[in-house]
Amino acid sequence: MSKDDSIGESLRKQGISRRAFMKFCAATASLLALPPGMAAVMAETLSRARRPSVIYLSYQECTGCGESLTRSFSPTLENLMFNVMSLDYYETLQAAAGTAAEAARKTAMKENWGKYLLVVDGAVPVGHDGAYCTIAGESAVDILTEAAKGAAAVVSVGTCAAFGGIPHANPDPTGAVAVSRIVKDKPVVNVSGCPPVPEVITGVLAHYLTFGSIPELDHLGRPKVFFGETIHDRCYRRPFYDEGKFAKTFDDEGARNGWCLFELGCKGPVTYNACPTVKWNQGTSYPIQSGHGCLGCSEPDFWDKGSFYQALSTGTWSGGAVLGAAAVAGAAIGVGAAIVSRRRHAHSEKEKQS
Numbered sequence: 001m002s003k004d005d006s007i008g009e010s011l012r013k014q015g016i017s018r019r020a021f022m023k024f025c026a027a028t029a030s031l032l033a034l035p036p037g038m039a040a041v042m043a044e045t046l047s048r049a050r051r052p053s054v055i056y057l058s059y060q061e062c063t064g065c066g067e068s069l070t071r072s073f074s075p076t077l078e079n080l081m082f083n084v085m086s087l088d089y090y091e092t093l094q095a096a097a098g099t100a101a102e103a104a105r106k107t108a109m110k111e112n113w114g115k116y117l118l119v120v121d122g123a124v125p126v127g128h129d130g131a132y133c134t135i136a137g138e139s140a141v142d143i144l145t146e147a148a149k150g151a152a153a154v155v156s157v158g159t160c161a162a163f164g165g166i167p168h169a170n171p172d173p174t175g176a177v178a179v180s181r182i183v184k185d186k187p188v189v190n191v192s193g194c195p196p197v198p199e200v201i202t203g204v205l206a207h208y209l210t211f212g213s214i215p216e217l218d219h220l221g222r223p224k225v226f227f228g229e230t231i232h233d234r235c236y237r238r239p240f241y242d243e244g245k246f247a248k249t250f251d252d253e254g255a256r257n258g259w260c261l262f263e264l265g266c267k268g269p270v271t272y273n274a275c276p277t278v279k280w281n282q283g284t285s286y287p288i289q290s291g292h293g294c295l296g297c298s299e300p301d302f303w304d305k306g307s308f309y310q311a312l313s314t315g316t317w318s319g320g321a322v323l324g325a326a327a328v329a330g331a332a333i334g335v336g337a338a339i340v341s342r343r344r345h346a347h348s349e350k351e352k353q354s
């Protein structure tokens, strides 16, 4: 398989059938909510295109995003890597190390200058001239600045890269910032989540690799197709919220009956992500389905906004500067419902005592 082969040629050389490739395109088109017929267009476009170079940089992070990415089911990372893209640098998965690895990155950048897709996970420390994160003697901020110059677009994977995440949390000793604070002159897609849903990462990559453009974004730079609605809007426990039925502890009767986790601190009403629809582990479950409230990990400053176990009605979340109008409205409804519930609870407690 040569680097200059079209995707169609490289598939043929690998013995991958047309049928298997069509299946991959159909799954990707469905994930991206594309109209019917687009899977065939995608297959046609992809089979004629050359595999684009992808350079993946990792900075201040826990590798949870990489762990998540490798568990993508549809499309799988292997599918993307072997069929659609040329992953030319990714410390976590590449065989090369040290000088050879850095040489591979520099060669890929030179050969694909202006055309490669730059993926970054982790926040970028700018304190003390970037001394807190260096690779091969260069600071993360310098490598990013240089790599972004030759990129066609940048994808920030994970809340650390998208918004600063945990490294940026108080007291932020390293001056950690989001990628978009460094890269100002290239399109930047924020795929937030700590970690992001795996299919959301591969879905965004597949969109770019197929159409050569980034998907439509929300006001925080996140793809609307995945971040267009709150967790709360798509939560299967929503009917209980609307009825004012709230679990009070993680093991009370309400919790056992699957009631709403709002009063236990769920941040679903102010959090935008695809967890309730795409889910995790091949569509098996997501935190709320497993009995725990949403932590709000795909929102900026989620770590510093108050306790994960404090209800939105009493916490600092709804006062956050970055919440959209819909989110604030959602929180307001939640506050109302929670107050009603608390009153009902207080009333029934009083009745029990009398």
Ligand code: FSX
Pocket: 060, 061, 062, 063, 064, 065, 066, 121, 122, 123, 157, 158, 159, 160, 161, 165, 166, 193, 194, 195, 196
């Ligand atoms: Fe951050 Fe990702 Fe959370 Fe971890 O790369 S978004 S700490 S899951 O690993 O950056």
